[in-house]
Amino acid sequence: MTMLTQFGLFPWITGILLLVDLLWIKPDRPVWRRRAMALLRLAVLLAFGLVLPALAMHPVWTSLPTLLLLQVATIYPLIYLQDRLQVGYRVLLLILYLPLLMLGLTLHRLPATFTPEQVGIHWTHEPFEARGEGGVRLSGLWFPNEDRKGAVLLVHGLGAEKCQFLDTCAPLYDIGYAVMTYDQRNHGASGGWSTTMGLLESRDLQEVWKTFLTRTQGIRGPRLIYGVSLGGAAAQYAAGQLEGLDGMILDSTFADISATAKGSLPIVGTPIYLLARGLGLDYLIAGEGVLWSAPIEAIDPDSTFPVLLMHSREDPLIPYTETLRLQRAYGARATLVSFDTPAHAVHFVYENDKHRKALVEWIRRF
Numbered sequence: 001m002t003m004l005t006q007f008g009l010f011p012w013i014t015g016i017l018l019l020v021d022l023l024w025i026k027p028d029r030p031v032w033r034r035r036a037m038a039l040l041r042l043a044v045l046l047a048f049g050l051v052l053p054a055l056a057m058h059p060v061w062t063s064l065p066t067l068l069l070l071q072v073a074t075i076y077p078l079i080y081l082q083d084r085l086q087v088g089y090r091v092l093l094l095i096l097y098l099p100l101l102m103l104g105l106t107l108h109r110l111p112a113t114f115t116p117e118q119v120g121i122h123w124t125h126e127p128f129e130a131r132g133e134g135g136v137r138l139s140g141l142w143f144p145n146e147d148r149k150g151a152v153l154l155v156h157g158l159g160a161e162k163c164q165f166l167d168t169c170a171p172l173y174d175i176g177y178a179v180m181t182y183d184q185r186n187h188g189a190s191g192g193w194s195t196t197m198g199l200l201e202s203r204d205l206q207e208v209w210k211t212f213l214t215r216t217q218g219i220r221g222p223r224l225i226y227g228v229s230l231g232g233a234a235a236q237y238a239a240g241q242l243e244g245l246d247g248m249i250l251d252s253t254f255a256d257i258s259a260t261a262k263g264s265l266p267i268v269g270t271p272i273y274l275l276a277r278g279l280g281l282d283y284l285i286a287g288e289g290v291l292w293s294a295p296i297e298a299i300d301p302d303s304t305f306p307v308l309l310m311h312s313r314e315d316p317l318i319p320y321t322e323t324l325r326l327q328r329a330y331g332a333r334a335t336l337v338s339f340d341t342p343a344h345a346v347h348f349v350y351e352n353d354k355h356r357k358a359l360v361e362w363i364r365r366f
Contacts, residue, residue: 147176150221157229
């Protein structure tokens with residue numbers, strides 16, 4: 001049951017039913033038939049919006065139940081007016097539904113898992129588990145290194161899982177660094193039902209860091225965090241609370257989620273973002289102010305550990321300007337390395353030599 005609700009089925013189902021109700025149900029059908037179909041769809045929504053979350057022990061005041069109430073209160077009354085709705089009004093309803101649909105699909109991820117071998121990593125490893133904020137189970141892997149020259153905690157991005165970005169740390173492992181990685185909440189084999197763009201993830205990271213410190217006892221070198229995209233947001237929020245953090249690598253991350261959210265759709269991205277934030281849909285869907293996430297505001301001006309920033313100028317998802325903002329915020333302790341890969345957070349694949357050289361040169365300062 002927990003897996004079903006983690007799939008983010010509710011936004012998909014409501015979106016499909018909305019299309020059926022508003023576009024494909026012909027107004028010349030008998031009123032009783034249209035209302036019967038509406039009731040049938042309502043029963044399906046009840047099953048996915050109330051029964052499954054209840055069985056999965058989700059909080060009753062957020063996400064799926066709340067979305068169900070919104071659906072019933074705003075959409076279903078219109079089903080009885082279908083014969084009076086013109087095409088233009090139906091299109092308008094779909095546009096108004098976009099913030100709900102997009103935010104729901106973004107924050108409720110489809111979990112996937114890989115093994116290190118499936119991504120080309122053949123290092124000796126062992127699994128571990130930690131408990132994040134609210135007791136969420138976090139599944140991870142520990143890759144010890146006999147040279148014990150340092151250690152890095154890898155925090156993956158949105159829609160990924162613990163193994164997909166292991167190759168980003170290969171240059172560090174090759175020079176003697178141990179590596180730890182874990183599935184963030186609502187990703188991979190970890191628990192949790194929603195993603196919060198670094199807010200709850202940062203508290204999870206603080207708990208995983210305790211395990212990291214235990215595993216790295218006796219290591220002579222630095223202890224680093226490597227945060228990719230969403231992982232970089234979590235790392236920045238958590239950095240001030242991490243004992244013994246010696247440096248941070250931020251790869252393709254954002255300073256403020258608004259820039260990414262507004263750029264998600266051409267032309268209409270900004271209105272949709274403002275509408276979703278104005279209506280508080282992020283609180284309704286995730287229980288947190290996700291659309292207000294701004295890791296740049298968490299930067300401690302008194303911190304002195306070095307920061308390596310890596311980002312592609314052609315990143316289509318998170319604008320390169322976000323990293324430039326972070327560079328200005330971190331000041332002299334920041335080192336920026338730019339790439340030209342026309343994709344998000346995969347320059348380590350397409351510009352591997354440059355990525356490797358940047359990491360090795362930066363690590364020499366320790």
